[in-house]
Amino acid sequence: DGGITQSPKYLFRKEGQNVTLSCEQNLNHDAMYWYRQDPGQGLRLIYYSQIVNDFQKGDIAEGYSVSREKKESFPLTVTSAQKNPTAFYLCASSMWDSNSPLHFGNGTRLTVT
Amino acid sequence: AQTVTQSQPEMSVQEAETVTLSCTYDTSESDYYLFWYKQPPSRQMILVIRQEAYKQQNATENRFSVNFQKAAKSFSLKISDSQLGDAAMYFCAYRLDTGNQFYFGTGTSLTVIP
Numbered sequence: 001d002g003g004i005t006q007s008p009k010y011l012f013r014k015e016g017q018n019v020t021l022s023c024e025q026n027l028n029h030d031a032m033y034w035y036r037q038d039p040g041q042g043l044r045l046i047y048y049s050q051i052v053n054d055f056q057k058g059d060i061a062e063g064y065s066v067s068r069e070k071k072e073s074f075p076l077t078v079t080s081a082q083k084n085p086t087a088f089y090l091c092a093s094s095m096w097d098s099n100s101p102l103h104f105g106n107g108t109r110l111t112v113t
Numbered sequence: 114a115q116t117v118t119q120s121q122p123e124m125s126v127q128e129a130e131t132v133t134l135s136c137t138y139d140t141s142e143s144d145y146y147l148f149w150y151k152q153p154p155s156r157q158m159i160l161v162i163r164q165e166a167y168k169q170q171n172a173t174e175n176r177f178s179v180n181f182q183k184a185a186k187s188f189s190l191k192i193s194d195s196q197l198g199d200a201a202m203y204f205c206a207y208r209l210d211t212g213n214q215f216y217f218g219t220g221t222s223l224t225v226i227p
Contacts (some may be wrong), residue, residue, distance in 0.1 A: 042219035061224035098210045
């Protein structure tokens, strides 16, 4: 079955460590996205990528980095520069067509202590 | 700026009754696509319904329908015959015809009372 796989489901890190969240899709979608979800704030866009080797900052990119070396993969690194990294992270993808909806992974809950 | 407003942080409905969740948005563009997503306690985001802005006819998917008022920039979701499984957070979103970004509201938490 086609879909988006995020791993791991839960991730724990010590403050000051970088951590990478995995996102893989086999939907052959062009665009991929990373969102952060905090209580009461909905979904906030961190980064998105429309094609391989290209990506754009979203509204809250500071403290995060991404890469898009393959169409299927869009990993997100949460660096030690991110002041409040504890959150729920959602990866999504869509086709290039503007009427195409977002398809989401199951999310990763990151806890930094 | 592209914004989406969901003015009802929380709503409740009796099982089998009907509830309407409101959503307004702000864009100067004329061509865009609107979506409602459901996020149950599992936190999996599920597409509920979508609407093309150029279509006057309101979209319907089984018990879910929308009331799309383009001039008012309003896109409400009506859930008929509410079921316990409808309890979730609901997010309104839109995507411009000219871009790949999606703009989300802050969500409405729906409780279904047995």
